[in-house]
Amino acid sequence: MPVMKSLDAATLPIDARLPDILASLEPSSRVLLVAEPGAGKTTRVPLALLKAPWSRGGKWLLLEPRRVAARLAAGFMAETIGESVGQTVGLRMRGETRVGQDTRLEVITQGVLTRLLQDDPMLEGVAGVIFDEFHERSLEADLGLALALDAQAGLREDLRLLVMSATLDVESLLAVMGRQTPVIDCPGRSYPVTTHYRALNQREDVVRQQASAVLESLENDVGDALVILPGVVEIRRLARELAPRAPGLALLELHGRLPLEAQRRALCPDVEGRRRVVLATAIAESSVTVEGVRIVIDAGRERVPVFQPRTGMTRLETRQVNRASADQRRGRAGRQGPGTCLRLWSEEQPLIPHGEPEIRQADLAPLAFELARWGISDPAQLRWVTPPPEASLSAARDLLQRLGLLDAAFHLTALGRAATRWPTHPRLAAMLERAAELDARPLACALVAMLEGRDMDAERDLAQALSLRLADARAYRQWHGEARRLAAIARCGLEVNSLDPLGELLALAYPERIAQRHDERSPGRFRLAGGGLATLPESHPLAHAELIVAAELDGQASGARIFRAVALEVSRLERLYPESREWRTQLAWSDEQGRLVGEQVRGLGAVVLASKPLQALPTEAVRRALLDALRRRGALPFDHQAEQLRGRVALLRREEGEAWPDWSAQHLLGSLATWLGPHLEGVTRLEDVLRLPLGRLLHDSLDWPLRSRLDALAPERLAVPSGSQIRLDYTPCLEDKPPVLAVKLQEVFGWHESPRIVSGRVPVLLHLLSPARRPLQVTGDLASFWANGYPQVRKEMRGRYPKHPWPEDPLVAEATARTKRRG
Structure with missing residues (x-):
């Protein structure tokens, strides 16, 4: 060494x-x-x-x-x-x-x-x-x-x-x-950091207020400043605002889209000795130390990608930062000396403790592909800190099957095995592998390098952007290096003779984003093969196209905006996906007609190339259509009784394990065919499905041994000292919280400790109420309340409710449900 x-x-x-x-x-x-x-x-x-x-x-x-x-x-x-x-x-x-x-x-x-x-x-x-x-x-x-x-x-x-x-x-x-x-x-090595709070007025120009906060911090404190913002757009807006107001400062950006040399410059002191303001994304939150920083200004926001299994699209969400991340950001100011942190929110603003693991909100197609490659069909065979959510994993596997990478048993197909050589998203790996069918491997390598690149801000037209890169590789060195790397794997050059196959290549990677013009009267409105509508401006050159492929959408569940797209000919779609030439029965719930509509169609998903009337509605097809309509709603119409039942079972599953079923909303939506499907015999209208007694159906689906234990372990009501039978609220159990008993304070005199259920293992959270049934105290420790909280409650309530009992010693007092003392 x-x-x-x-x-x-x-x-x-x-x-x-x-x-x-x-x-x-x-x-x-x-x-x-x-x-x-x-x-x-x-x-x-x-x-x-x-x-x-x-x-x-x-x-x-x-x-x-x-x-x-x-x-x-x-x-x-x-x-x-x-x-x-x-x-x-x-x-x-x-x-x-x-x-x-x-x-x-x-x-x-x-x-x-x-x-x-x-x-x-x-x-x-x-x-x-x-x-x-x-x-x-x-x-x-x-x-x-x-x-x-x-x-x-x-x-x-x-x-x-x-x-x-x-x-x-x-x-x-x-x-x-x-x-x-x-x-x-x-322990770490850090210097003290003084924290200040400054809430911004959302009715005024936020960027201008941010700039003023930066300049005031520089005036009041020593050292360079690190400003942490949610994204590149916010960074550039603040830079434009700061530049004319502080011409002597060195304004630097720090984010993942920058070239390596620019990132290095942002991390080191200014060569001209100027004071620096480094405008950064969460990349500066941990792992790197920005030299000379003694001031951190935290905008308090973070941008996270959230995958929506229902739509198959990822949407960027801007959220309030979590407490762990905020503390990490604050610590950046104390790495090299005493520092100051200015948080641009109020001190009273609540923050969640930690951020969500990415596995709970990400596109799981890469993970599903890697699991299949590892030889795992059941993710439970591996040890996970956080297991992959069932709905997201199911959506990912559906996509991989649509791409031809997985078979019905979730094993790699021949195409899937061949696609493992490509170090990219499975969508693009499928495109690269199948590009040989179109004699378009060089174009596919160039296209993938551009789609995964970070230098496409200015261009909106995909073909134009690709032409620029092919014409001047030196101006796009990062793209060229990545394209050459892919071409080396493919053992081909980068000589592109034509951009004609561009639409077909994108259709191979994004089959659910193949889109058909909605109707003649609505230019720019398209029906996606995966369902839902997406739009282009009416002035866009592709607004009147019959078929397009959307390479980039904003991720909205409905009415998504299309940012980049390419036209696709019907004949080429049929060549890529032969199943689009086959007739199939299609049933769907029509909001306009208020009924199930059935027809024979051929096409791809929701893209219909031709149709003809259907004489009779097949029973099984009706059942599938109704279940699909429920899934698209994204939420089941559980009434109060059903929610209570789900909460009771969720509590017992948490306490006793998988002997009790998973009745989370997500799991029930994913298993509709199993528990709800058998009850749809003769049902043809969605409104009739919504009126079904879902709570009773779920209760009846429990095995008899579980049904017999349900009331004993998680009773619907509890007897309180006054003799009343009070109904428990189990809906908090759906969020891993304890069940709640809302009861008048006078009715629990004599109870020494909080009641427990599930064989004494689970304490009930008491909501103690005034005679007017208004909350007085929330406690999971009744003994502590009697000793510490009750004296103050008694003092305040005796004057307000003089005709009600407020004994000095509630442990020996008679519990009562009466609103007045006995005369």
Whole structure:
């Protein structure tokens, strides 16, 4: 191991924990490291692991969530030991590999691990894998850990796994890694940060207020400023506002769409010595340190992609930042000295504790494809920190089957196996593989490189954008490098003779986005093959086209806006999808006609190329059509009784396990055919379906042993000391909250403790009410309320309700449901 240079002589908090980490990894193959920001875990721990005796036979992989963080970590560690990247410390990410025969530590981005495991499940020559910044819970990190644990359990018992971050959900990780897994804590090294709040007036120009906040912070505090905004659009708006108001400042952007050199400039002090304002996305939230920053201005918003299984589209949502992320952002101001954080929201603004794991809100098509490649048809065979949601996984598998990549048993088809060579989304992998049918591989490589690129802001016309790149590769170096990489995999050049197959190529990748003009009178309105309407401006050149393929939509469930599209000829659609030439029975609920409409059609999905009347409605087809109509509604019409029943069963499933059914709304929508389908005999109208007693149907679907235990474990009513039988509210149990008993305070005199159900395991949350049935106290600990809360309630209520009993000792008083004392 090369000797460390003097520049790394400063002691960091993690140094004191390195012996514990090494000692724990010797007997144990799994370790959790919770190290606060500034501890030095990312650059100190991997180098220390290389010195361990049990590491000398193999290399370590360090996973970083972002490319810029991976490059910085690799560069810093290489410099620390007096080398350049590619020697002892290497770097591997999509489109960039800098490793050599002496490389013992590879810094990789998270998707690389999945590819390495798929290519070699044994991970030959790898001593261990480090998952850095795991708290970000990216889809690739969750999948990588699940596959690594599976490989470790079945093939490589000696493979060591280290999961580390500043904030980890230790309990959830121990559940999948094993309760015996050592957990090592390490404090960070940070300076005090003073936090201020400044809520913006939403009725006034928000950007102007943000700019004023930045300039005032620079005037009042020392150091450079880091401004964290939700996206690139917001960054550029604020930059335009700041530029004329502060000409002496160095305004820099920091986000994932920038070239590497621009990212590096944003992280380092200004060469001219000017004060800097770095306008960044959440890329600056963790993993990287922006030199010289002592001021953080947090806009308090984050932009997250949310996949909608019902529409098959991903929509970007801008949300209030969660508390963990806000604290991470605040910490950026105290990395190199005392700092200041200005939060552009009110101090009273509530924040949720943590963000959602990406696996709960992402497009799961890549994950479903990787599971099939791993040979897994049931995701429950793997250990997940957060299991993939059933509805999203089902939608992903439906897409992969439509693309021809999976068969009915969720195994890879011949096309699916061939598509594994492409390091891209399964949609685009299917397009690249099938492009040979159109003699259009070079065009497909160029198109995929552009669709996955980050330099398409200005262009809206897909064909024009592609022509520009093909005509001047130097002006689009990033695109050209990616296109050449794909062409190398395809073993073809990049000579494109014609753009004619463009529509067909997109139709191969986005079959559900093939769209048909809605009618002659509505130019720009299109019916998508996957269902729903999408629009183009009436002035758009494609507004009158018969068929188009939408390459980019805004993700709205209905009335989606089409941003980029290409025309498609009917004959070419029929050639790509021969099933579009076959007649099929189609039934759908017509809102206009108020009934089921049936006809014989041929086409693709909701795109109808021809139709003819249907004489009779087949019973099974009617049933399927009604169930489809319910699914499209996205919500079932549960009445109060049904919601209470679902809550009771949800509570029992949580307490007793999978013996009780999953009656979550999402699962019930996905299994309509099983529990509701048999009850649709003779039903032809959707309104009749909506009137069915869903609660009774669900209750009747329970096995008799469960039905007999339901009332005993989760009774509908509880007897209270006054003698009343009060109905419990179980709807909070649908959100993993306790059941609620709303009862007048006087009726529970004599109860020493909160009541419990489910054989005494689950305490009931009491909503104690005044004589006017208004809330006085919410408590899950009645004994504590009598001792601490009741005296104050008694003092306040005696004057307001003098004719009602308010005894000094409620534990010995007679409970009563009467509104007045006995005379």
